[in-house]
Amino acid sequence: xxxxxxxxxxxxxxxxxxxxxxxxxTNELPLAERLRLYAAGGVAHVTTRxxxxxxxxxxxxxxxxxxxxxxxxxxxxxxxxxxFAVRLYREGGGRGFVRxxxxxxxxxxxxxxxxxxxxxxxxVRRLLLWPRFEAQVRDCLEAEAPEVVNxxxxxxxxxxxxQSALADxxxxxxxxxxxxxxxxxxxxxxxxxxxxxxxxxxxRQLDPLWHGVGRKTKQLVRDLRALRGLIAHxxxxxxxxxxxxxxxxxxSEGPGSIWLFLDVAHVLFEEAKRRxxxxxxxxxxxxxxxxxxxxxxxxxxEQLPKWxxxxxxxxECQAER
Numbered sequence: 001x002x003x004x005x006x007x008x009x010x011x012x013x014x015x016x017x018x019x020x021x022x023x024x025x026t027n028e029l030p031l032a033e034r035l036r037l038y039a040a041g042g043v044a045h046v047t048t049r050x051x052x053x054x055x056x057x058x059x060x061x062x063x064x065x066x067x068x069x070x071x072x073x074x075x076x077x078x079x080x081x082x083x084f085a086v087r088l089y090r091e092g093g094g095r096g097f098v099r100x101x102x103x104x105x106x107x108x109x110x111x112x113x114x115x116x117x118x119x120x121x122x123x124v125r126r127l128l129l130w131p132r133f134e135a136q137v138r139d140c141l142e143a144e145a146p147e148v149v150n151x152x153x154x155x156x157x158x159x160x161x162x163q164s165a166l167a168d169x170x171x172x173x174x175x176x177x178x179x180x181x182x183x184x185x186x187x188x189x190x191x192x193x194x195x196x197x198x199x200x201x202x203x204r205q206l207d208p209l210w211h212g213v214g215r216k217t218k219q220l221v222r223d224l225r226a227l228r229g230l231i232a233h234x235x236x237x238x239x240x241x242x243x244x245x246x247x248x249x250x251x252s253e254g255p256g257s258i259w260l261f262l263d264v265a266h267v268l269f270e271e272a273k274r275r276x277x278x279x280x281x282x283x284x285x286x287x288x289x290x291x292x293x294x295x296x297x298x299x300x301x302e303q304l305p306k307w308x309x310x311x312x313x314x315x316e317c318q319a320e321r
Contacts, residue, residue, distance in 0.1 A: 004071055005045055012043060019043060025050055035059060048081035055088040062092030073100030074107035074114070076121040083121035090123055098122055105129075153309045155235075156302060158275045162234050162242075165268035169259045170227045176258070177220045180213075182206060199225050216258070223259045239275035239302045246272055275302040 009022050020042035025034055038060050054060040076082040086098055100122045108114050130137050167190055174188045183205050192198050202221055206213055233242055253260055277297045
C-alpha cells in the first residue's frame with residue numbers, strides 16, 4: 001500500500017538513512033534498470049513476484065541481500081509467494097534478517113495455529129506483540145494525538161428500512177445456522193455478524209469437518225457474508241448504485257441463495273427501489289385500444305445524507321479561513 005511505503009520512507013529518513021533514493025521495483029521496470037538498482041544497493045520496495053523471479057534466476061544473489069521486510073505478513077504460508085521468496089533467500093546462502101510486519105492482528109487468529117504457520121513460512125523464531133497500551137506505542141500515539149470531531153449523520157427513512165431488512169435477513173440466517181450443533185450459538189449474533197472476522201470465526205469452528213458440512217450450512221455462511229457486505233454498501237453507495245448491486249447479486253446468486261427467498265428480501269428490494277424511483281398512480285395507457293400500458297415512473301434519486309453533512313463541514317471550513 002502507498003501509505004506503508006510512505007511510512008517506511010519517513011522512518012528511514014528519521015533514522016538518518018543516507019543511501020540511494022528508495023526505489024520501487026515492479027514488473028513495469030525494465031530488467032536493465034532492475035540490475036542497476038541491485039548493483040547500487042540501498043533500500044527498495046519489490047513485489048513478491050519480481051523478487052522470486054530474480055532470486056530464482058540469480059539476478060539478485062541472495063548473499064548480497066542484507067535482509068528484507070515482509071509487509072502484511074499474515075498472507076505468508078509455505079505455498080505463498082512470500083514464503084517461497086524467503087525459502088529461496090535462505091537456501092541461496094542469505095544470512096541477513098527477515099522480519100514480518102502485520103498491523104491487523106485479528107488476521108492471525110482466523111484459523112488454528114495461524115501464527116505458527118506464518119512464522120514457519122518466514123523462517124523466524126521470535127514473535128513480538130505491540131499493543132496500543134504498551135508504553136512506547138502509547139507515548140508515540142499521544143505525542144501527535146489528532147483532533148477528532150465526531151459528526152453524527154442520521155439515516156433517511158428508506159435507508160433505515162433497508163438496514164432493518166438486512167438485519168432481519170441476517171437474524172433469519174443465523175437462526176438456521178444455530179441449529180448446527182458444531183457451532184457455538186453464543187457468538188452467532190447479528191452484532192458479531194457485522195464484523196469481517198465473523199466469517200472466519202464460523203469457518204474456524206467448521207474447518208475440522210468442513211468436508212462433511214451440508215450444502216445448506218455452507219450456503220448460509222456465504223449468505224451471511226453477502227448480507228454483511230450489503231450493510232456496508234447501504235451507507236457507502238448512492239441509491240442507484242446500491243440498487244444495481246442488489247440486482248446483480250440476485251442474478252449471480254440465483255436459486256441457490258437462501259436469504260433471497262425470505263419475506264424480508266422483498267421488503268429490501270422494495271425499499272431500495274423507493275430510494276431511486278416511484279410509480280405514479282393513474283397509468284399512461286392508451287384509452288382508445290384499452291391497453292393498460294406502463295405507469296409513468298417518477299425519479300426520486302435519494303441523496304446520501306453524508307454528502308449534506310460534508311457540504312456543511314466544507315462551508316464551515318471555508319467560513320473560518
